[in-house]
Amino acid sequence: GAVVSQHPSWVICKSGTSVKIECRSLDFQATTMFWYRQFPKQSLMLMATSNEGSKATYEQGVEKDKFLINHASLTLSTLTVTSAHPEDSSFYICSASSGSGDTQYFGPGTRLTVL
Amino acid sequence: AQSVTQLDSHVSVSEGTPVLLRCNYSSSYSPSLFWYVQHPNKGLQLLLKYTSAATLVKGINGFEAEFKKSETSFHLTKPSAHMSDAAEYFCVVSGSKFYFGSGTKLNVKP
Numbered sequence: 001g002a003v004v005s006q007h008p009s010w011v012i013c014k015s016g017t018s019v020k021i022e023c024r025s026l027d028f029q030a031t032t033m034f035w036y037r038q039f040p041k042q043s044l045m046l047m048a049t050s051n052e053g054s055k056a057t058y059e060q061g062v063e064k065d066k067f068l069i070n071h072a073s074l075t076l077s078t079l080t081v082t083s084a085h086p087e088d089s090s091f092y093i094c095s096a097s098s099g100s101g102d103t104q105y106f107g108p109g110t111r112l113t114v115l
Numbered sequence: 116a117q118s119v120t121q122l123d124s125h126v127s128v129s130e131g132t133p134v135l136l137r138c139n140y141s142s143s144y145s146p147s148l149f150w151y152v153q154h155p156n157k158g159l160q161l162l163l164k165y166t167s168a169a170t171l172v173k174g175i176n177g178f179e180a181e182f183k184k185s186e187t188s189f190h191l192t193k194p195s196a197h198m199s200d201a202a203e204y205f206c207v208v209s210g211s212k213f214y215f216g217s218g219t220k221l222n223v224k225p
Contacts, residue, residue: 006158034212043205043215044159093158103149104213106159 003027004096006107013084014115021079021110023094029074030096034104035067038091050077084114117142117208121216129224134193136219138206141187147209148189150180153218154202162204165189176200196223 003026013019023033032051036044048064050056050071058064066088068080077096081088091111095104122137140146147166151159163174170182180191189206201223206216 002161004158043217046212049212091156095159102209103161103164105161106151108158109156111156 002103002105004030004094004105004107006094006110008110009108010111010113012113012115015085016083018080018082019084019112021081021092021094021112023077023079023096023107025075025096025105028096028098028105030077030098031074032097032102033071033077034095034097035069035077035079036093036095038093038109044093047079081112084112086114088112089114117146117210117214119206119208119214119216121204121206121219123219124217125220125222127222127224128196130198131195134191134196134200134221136191136204136206136221138189138191138216139187140189140206140208142208142210148180148182149207149209149213150174150178150189150191151205151207152202153205159205162191196221198223198225 005024007022034049035047038044046059047062048056048058048069050069052071052074056069071077091109093109095106097104118141120139149164150162152162153159162178163172165172165182173179178193204219208214
């Protein structure tokens with residue numbers, strides 16, 4: 001149980017375009033979802049926390065107008081990288097939990113490359 | 116405030132020998148602690164979780180961790196390493212969000 005999927009697993013886009021990444025909890029209801037960014041050989045950096053039906057809470061330094069997060073249902077959250085630039089290239093990982101502080105189950109990650 | 120320190124950035128062991136990955140934590144209250152494993156270009160997989168029940172926690176793939184409050188430690192061990200254990204391991208303390216350690220890369224030599 002506790003499976004989280006992400007789609008796509010990798011994406012290449014041109015500078016200035018927008019990219020949407022989906023995160024789904026397949027076998028449980030995720031009241032809280034998290035979006036992380038991971039740079040090569042580094043730990044995960046929390047970008048934002050989203051609760052179903054509420055606006056996402058962004059970490060300091062993360063531009064909410066650039067990284068749009070929607071958590072419309074208990075099984076789906078999306079991250080849209082708007083007007084992507086090469087510096088946005090990274091590994092994006094989502095996680096889902098039944099509540100803040102509870103165990104987080106992670107998706108397989110999405111590799112974004114912006115040309 | 117919560118924080119996590121993983122004491123070794125790299126650990127190298129031979130196949131069949133014991134594994135010890137060290138983690139110290141700081142928490143202002145009784146914490147929930149986790150170990151996750153990440154294989155290259157993959158997400159994180161939960162190995163085990165401590166939530167104030169038994170201090171010795173058994174996880175998947177033969178891993179276990181012992182919570183020692185007096186030492187504020189939560190070290191991960193495995194009696195016998197397997198080649199498939201080679202990966203990055205993260206120690207996490209939970210508060211309002213997850214606080215990650217910097218990771219320990221485990222190399223297993225044949």
